[in-house]
């Protein structure tokens with residue numbers, strides 16, 4: 403059975419991040435031949451085009467982790483109706499120098515959780531726009547906009563609401579198929 407390594411990019415640095423929790427809960431829903439590695443983005447310096455010829459070690463690490471992955475999973479909050487700056491910075495860094503983007507061709511899933519009712523819909527739409535330019539094939543359906551509610555995560559870190567767990571399992575099944583299709 404093939405093994406699939408998924409590079410997970412969480413757009414929040416917050417210790418108790420709901421998006422981090424959602425990423426962990428989703429990993430529980432994947433088959434055993436899928437492994438999930440969270441990329442570190444908090445130490446990636448701010449992008450400066452002057453550094454394209456001598457990218458910092460944190461950027462080279464990020465790019466090599468992406469290169470080693472068979473798929474990408476973006477789990478992001480919405481900040482002011484867009485994606486957090488820390489996520490955009492990581493995307494920009496790993497997309498450069500021009501022609502040497504680490505992202506191109508890696509199949510991706512986009513998902514997020516917010517305290518607001520629209521559940522990161524606008525952030526996801528902005529992210530899809532960026533990923534389209536970067537030639538990242540992104541799962542279109544189902545979309546998943548999750549709103550945090552008391553008891554959503556149980557004490558084992560799984561999804562504690564049955565209807566949401568069922569919906570997210572369906573999302574994960576499609577994501578798994580998407581990654582497999584793009585690695586066939």
Ligand SMILES: Cc1cc2nc3c(=O)[nH]c(=O)nc-3n(C[C@H](O)[C@H](O)[C@H](O)COP(=O)(O)O)c2cc1C
Nearest residue numbers: 414416419420421422479480481482483516517518
């Ligand atoms: C700077 C900032 C901007 C925010 N903007 C939005 C927003 O546009 N839409 C939304 O639904 N929630 C917004 N929120 C609330 C987030 O949904 C909430 O803080 C969420 O917990 C962040 O995700 P995390 O738990 O993974 O850190 C914002 C929060 C911050 C700190």
